[in-house]
Amino acid sequence: xxxxxxDACTLKLHNFEGPFDLLFxxxxxxxIDIYDIPIFEITxxxxxxxxxxxxxxxxxxSEFLVMAATLLHIKSCMLLPRHEEKTDDVLxxxxxxxxxxVTYKKYKEFSEVLKDREAAxxxxxxxxxxxxxxxxxxxxxxxxxxxLRQCMVEVLNRSRQRMSDDNRKMQRILDQExxxxxxxxxxxxxxxxxxxxxxxxxxxxxxxxxxIEIATGFLALLEVVKMxxxxxxxxxxxxxxxxxxxxxxxxxxxPENEGESDLA
Amino acid sequence: MSSLTDYETxxxxxxFAAGDPVPLDKLAEIIEKDKKTTRGILxxxxxxxxxxxxxxxxxxxxxxxxxxxxxxxxxxxxxLGAIRKKPGLTQAAYETLAIIAYNQPVTxxxxxxxxxxxxxxxxxxxxxxxLIREAGRDDAPGRPKLYETTEEFLRVxxxxxxxxxxxxxxxEIPEAFExxxxx
Numbered sequence: 001x002x003x004x005x006x007d008a009c010t011l012k013l014h015n016f017e018g019p020f021d022l023l024f025x026x027x028x029x030x031x032i033d034i035y036d037i038p039i040f041e042i043t044x045x046x047x048x049x050x051x052x053x054x055x056x057x058x059x060x061x062s063e064f065l066v067m068a069a070t071l072l073h074i075k076s077c078m079l080l081p082r083h084e085e086k087t088d089d090v091l092x093x094x095x096x097x098x099x100x101x102v103t104y105k106k107y108k109e110f111s112e113v114l115k116d117r118e119a120a121x122x123x124x125x126x127x128x129x130x131x132x133x134x135x136x137x138x139x140x141x142x143x144x145x146x147x148l149r150q151c152m153v154e155v156l157n158r159s160r161q162r163m164s165d166d167n168r169k170m171q172r173i174l175d176q177e178x179x180x181x182x183x184x185x186x187x188x189x190x191x192x193x194x195x196x197x198x199x200x201x202x203x204x205x206x207x208x209x210x211x212i213e214i215a216t217g218f219l220a221l222l223e224v225v226k227m228x229x230x231x232x233x234x235x236x237x238x239x240x241x242x243x244x245x246x247x248x249x250x251x252x253x254x255p256e257n258e259g260e261s262d263l264a
Numbered sequence: 265m266s267s268l269t270d271y272e273t274x275x276x277x278x279x280f281a282a283g284d285p286v287p288l289d290k291l292a293e294i295i296e297k298d299k300k301t302t303r304g305i306l307x308x309x310x311x312x313x314x315x316x317x318x319x320x321x322x323x324x325x326x327x328x329x330x331x332x333x334x335x336x337x338x339x340x341x342x343x344l345g346a347i348r349k350k351p352g353l354t355q356a357a358y359e360t361l362a363i364i365a366y367n368q369p370v371t372x373x374x375x376x377x378x379x380x381x382x383x384x385x386x387x388x389x390x391x392x393x394x395l396i397r398e399a400g401r402d403d404a405p406g407r408p409k410l411y412e413t414t415e416e417f418l419r420v421x422x423x424x425x426x427x428x429x430x431x432x433x434x435x436e437i438p439e440a441f442e443x444x445x446x447x
Contacts (some may be wrong), residue, residue, distance in 0.1 A: 017356045018381030063381045103378055106432055107366070111358035113430065114365075114421055118353075121422035123338035124323075126330065129283035 019067030184220035285328030
């Protein structure tokens, strides 16, 4: 036993995944029945392994030491004379260890199955996905006075319904509107793209826009000016702002009076 | 298109273009059939691929379907010379994966209890390889993270679903052990 052991020490020491793995190796090596481990021999061999590991200057993980302690504990338990009380209830001190080993063995065996399956299925190859572009189809516009009228009637009905219901009205007031700066920048750039000068308050009129929309619109305008895509003028304090498209890339400083806007 | 063969043609084209596994729901939606019929069509296709002179086959992965080459053709595909194989897993990784596969979702403490050794770095490796993922937290003190296997796990080890895992004969283990604390 011992000579075989020293052989194995030098060859396989670093391969043990943990104390169970080492114990397992010892059990298989000595052809021991896992349910009836000769704890004295196994403990002795286990300790020899640890000693060999120390000799080889391998770092011994704490788990190995814990197992050594457990083995010694079981060994000492078995040395103690047993009290002949209730013979049925006397637990074999090895039991817990055996149960752990059996469980570990199950998973270790399955890990071999996994290894084989992996090797077999590594021979299968897959194709990378095709890039399928999203096709945008523009629907033809179908407009006739009849449809328009019908839509208008629907809108009016809907709004009458909504406004007649107090709860809904409340909900509408409570609902927070989400206006993104980006969308407003895009809107202003869209108007500027037409190449015409426009009045800020005509586009972002308090009659048609909510307060938050106008405020965000103003921030967006500042952004557009910063981008150098437009210049602004406000001839009268608190008056309307005139927005003039600039050729892209040309930077321009903001006029000072802009900050005085009541919308800021 | 109406006959079953036509549906098979559509599914084959869709799966080829998709490359990745396509969920059954999506396929059913594409051919405008209910899921049960679609499953039947897929099972039939799978059989046909398997038993005819085709280089590809159809495999199921957790309710999704994917086309792949047949394993025995690997040597020929290898001649293309462009296939890079990932480095193999360590023994510790297989062990840990085995424990997770059967007990998921599972805590690190539970894995370590069975393996009897620290499994921190192994779990990290498995996560990097996308074989396992985090699956919320356990209710136990400290709310430890739970781990479960991924679709990639099924793919790599050739399971069509977790139900396909071979039964682990645990009946010889008395209840006393099953009641051990999880951490």
